[in-house]
Amino acid sequence: LTREQVRNLIRAEILAAKQGRVIDMEISLFDAAATGFLNLLHLKVFLAMLVGVSIGTFTAVAPQGLGMPLVYAIALPIVIKWEPITGIALLIGASSVSAICAAYLPILFGIPGGSGSQATVLDGYPMGKRGEGRRALGASFMAGGMGSLIGTFTLVLAIPVTRPLIYLMGSPELFVVMLWGLSMVAVLAGRRPIKGLIAAAFGLLLATVGQQAQSGVMRFVFDQPYLLDGISISIIALAMFGIPSALDLALTKLGVEQQPVPLKGSLFDGVKDTLREWWLVVRCSFVGVWVGIVPGLGSQVVDWLAYGHAAQTSKSPKNFGKGDVRGVIAPESANDAKDGGDLITTLLMGFPQGVVTALFIVALLAWGYLPGPEMLKKNPEVIFSVVWLQGISGIVGTLVGFVLAAQLAKLAEVRYTFMVPLMFIFILMGAFSVNRDPIDLLVVITFGILGYFMRRFAYPRPAMILGLVLGDLMEKYLYRSMASYGFTWLSRPAVIVLLILAAASFIFTVRGRLKSHEEGPASLGGAMARTADEN
Amino acid sequence: MKINFTFFFLVVFLIAAWAGWGWPNIAKIMPVYVAAIPGFILVSVQLYREATGWEARRGGSAGGIDMDEVYDVQLDKKTELRRTVAFFSWFIGGAIGIWLLGIVIALPLLVFLYALIEGREKWITSVIMAACTYLLIWGLFEYMLESRWPAGLLFS
Numbered sequence A: 001l002t003r004e005q006v007r008n009l010i011r012a013e014i015l016a017a018k019q020g021r022v023i024d025m026e027i028s029l030f031d032a033a034a035t036g037f038l039n040l041l042h043l044k045v046f047l048a049m050l051v052g053v054s055i056g057t058f059t060a061v062a063p064q065g066l067g068m069p070l071v072y073a074i075a076l077p078i079v080i081k082w083e084p085i086t087g088i089a090l091l092i093g094a095s096s097v098s099a100i101c102a103a104y105l106p107i108l109f110g111i112p113g114g115s116g117s118q119a120t121v122l123d124g125y126p127m128g129k130r131g132e133g134r135r136a137l138g139a140s141f142m143a144g145g146m147g148s149l150i151g152t153f154t155l156v157l158a159i160p161v162t163r164p165l166i167y168l169m170g171s172p173e174l175f176v177v178m179l180w181g182l183s184m185v186a187v188l189a190g191r192r193p194i195k196g197l198i199a200a201a202f203g204l205l206l207a208t209v210g211q212q213a214q215s216g217v218m219r220f221v222f223d224q225p226y227l228l229d230g231i232s233i234s235i236i237a238l239a240m241f242g243i244p245s246a247l248d249l250a251l252t253k254l255g256v257e258q259q260p261v262p263l264k265g266s267l268f269d270g271v272k273d274t275l276r277e278w279w280l281v282v283r284c285s286f287v288g289v290w291v292g293i294v295p296g297l298g299s300q301v302v303d304w305l306a307y308g309h310a311a312q313t314s315k316s317p318k319n320f321g322k323g324d325v326r327g328v329i330a331p332e333s334a335n336d337a338k339d340g341g342d343l344i345t346t347l348l349m350g351f352p353q354g355v356v357t358a359l360f361i362v363a364l365l366a367w368g369y370l371p372g373p374e375m376l377k378k379n380p381e382v383i384f385s386v387v388w389l390q391g392i393s394g395i396v397g398t399l400v401g402f403v404l405a406a407q408l409a410k411l412a413e414v415r416y417t418f419m420v421p422l423m424f425i426f427i428l429m430g431a432f433s434v435n436r437d438p439i440d441l442l443v444v445i446t447f448g449i450l451g452y453f454m455r456r457f458a459y460p461r462p463a464m465i466l467g468l469v470l471g472d473l474m475e476k477y478l479y480r481s482m483a484s485y486g487f488t489w490l491s492r493p494a495v496i497v498l499l500i501l502a503a504a505s506f507i508f509t510v511r512g513r514l515k516s517h518e519e520g521p522a523s524l525g526g527a528m529a530r531t532a533d534e535n
Numbered sequence B: 001m002k003i004n005f006t007f008f009f010l011v012v013f014l015i016a017a018w019a020g021w022g023w024p025n026i027a028k029i030m031p032v033y034v035a036a037i038p039g040f041i042l043v044s045v046q047l048y049r050e051a052t053g054w055e056a057r058r059g060g061s062a063g064g065i066d067m068d069e070v071y072d073v074q075l076d077k078k079t080e081l082r083r084t085v086a087f088f089s090w091f092i093g094g095a096i097g098i099w100l101l102g103i104v105i106a107l108p109l110l111v112f113l114y115a116l117i118e119g120r121e122k123w124i125t126s127v128i129m130a131a132c133t134y135l136l137i138w139g140l141f142e143y144m145l146e147s148r149w150p151a152g153l154l155f156s
Helices: A003-017 A029-038 A043-061 A068-079 A084-109 A120-131 A135-169 A171-182 A193-207 A233-252 A267-276 A278-293 A299-313 A326-349 A353-366 A373-378 A378-405 A405-411 A418-433 A438-457 A462-490 A493-522 A522-535 B002-020 B026-050 B077-101 B103-118 B123-144
Strands: none
Touching: A003 A493, A029 A135, A029 A267, A029 A378, A029 B002, A043 A068, A043 A084, A043 A378, A068 A084, A068 A233, A068 A353, A068 A418, A084 A120, A084 A135, A084 A353, A120 A135, A120 A326, A135 A171, A135 A193, A135 A267, A135 A278, A135 A326, A135 A373, A135 A405, A135 B123, A171 A299, A171 A326, A171 A418, A171 A493, A193 A378, A193 A438, A193 B026, A233 A353, A233 A405, A233 A418, A233 B077, A267 A326, A267 A418, A278 A299, A278 A326, A299 A326, A326 A353, A326 A373, A326 A378, A373 A378, A373 B002, A418 A438, A418 A522, A418 B077, A418 B103, A418 B123, A438 B002, A438 B077, A462 B103, B077 B103
8 A cells, every 4th residue: 555545444434434434445355365465575674584583583493491482571661652554563573583583492402492382392403313304404494384384375365264253243243253262271371270260350350450440440550640551461461471480590600511512413414405305394283273274283292193103103103212303294284383373263263272372462452453354454454464574574584594504503602691681681672662750660570479379379360461451441341241132142153153152162171171180290291291201 | 389379360350359359340341241250269278279189189280281391300309409599690690780780781790790600601612702702782773774772771
């Protein structure tokens, strides 16, 4: 769209609003895709993506318990002040490359990486030990890059499929979609469903602090002007994830104690392996996309599902666990493809599949976008910008991995005395930059202490963040539904279908969790721990 | 100790239900009926489970997959407490420093002191770290992005 067209649209919208009409601002998907790409053609967007890629790479390689939730939590207060596309470039760049570079720790140090890359240790580390570290890394980068592109491509295909459905979505349906999102608590609570629900209820409660837009009632304000607009979600997320992670470093005072395996072999051997196993990459990528889309599976299992699939379908399953390159290719391709699946539910449905996507939704809301059908209708070009960024970041991340393989390995040895002050800087600066109000610092300390205790006593923080993110939206849609339809909105066919889907996904998830709990250490995590010990 | 933290949620939900009871229905559906009352019931169940050792009998923390990081720091209690208090002291000190001195002065100072005292880095390393912090805060934000940080209470 040219500036003049944008101006005309805004004028038309203002005029329509004055006349009480609703104007359809849709643009065709082709235009949206083109505009989404053109939006990226700015130096600052490219630089932001590179910064994101650097941060994501460092996070993936640094062993001190850093993860994407922490990066998002730290970056949020800063990037929400930027132009949306620039901020999105940083966030997507970081998360995309973090998955691609997540194989460093498993392959070089035998340490399970972040979630989604834990299975890689089973075959990656034995390969590293027998002098094929570069080959394993090459295979992981290539498989990750291909997986990322397949995930992105699936996301692109999902857009035209989903778009017609948005015409079925009114406020009641959107409320149920949010409710469905909230049923993700069953996943995010992990093995502690009651504690997860308590944390989610606490999050919902926090979401209601401030003056309610619909009624004007001051809720939980306690005569404090600071609380009138509620508490910034980005500050809460920053405190809840940033401070406990920094404290962990300060407590253990550790980097990596082990020496990495020597980086031998050729990266291109791994590339050849991956290209030879292209069909495995495709299959595992779709496993990743499926895990990303289906509510209830959770990112923790993606690598294990793909690894299990690769081992089951292999003609020589005995080689798995002993340094078979397919044991690296399968989890890495699935892990990277999952991001595309995650974005399908996040951008097109409007509910998150985990903490990172929940925080991404927080950022989108701060920029004025409402993820889900509304965004698909009004801002498809932004969705396409995310798609383009996801694809480009995947390619850049793969290249970074190939070019800087040896140098990145050294990052894993950064001392805590550098890391803790760095985190101090970003947490304090991030909190202070939101409103430049010293009270924000008090809030960040308070929620930091709360986050520490929640983690200490196993109250899942992701569940709380989910409640916090969805609470406000749910209340808005519920209000609109009640105001427009009374209780009859419950009898709308789409509402009934969505309610059944939400209930089914919740029940199946809880049943699955309870089953795996009864099976105890025989779960995937237990299997991983045992095999890692053996290695 | 565990039961004490669960009591925190109990108190929060009770206060929320009490504070919101008099609001009109439209304002209290979410905070009172959806969050506080169910939250209170869930906390009661959790307290019962903790008091009766139900979780421990069911296998407690064995097996399964956690969706949040698990607290697995293995230090003796004294060291853990000392380091935790030290960490929060540094952090709160940094926040007070920002309030009094302004972020441009306080954060480099915090980094310098932390590296020197807590990290036992060399003087020169600490100074370099502080200088890098200053460059980041002043150079990037104030100079390049023209984003002015407010002065501290002592200088305003």
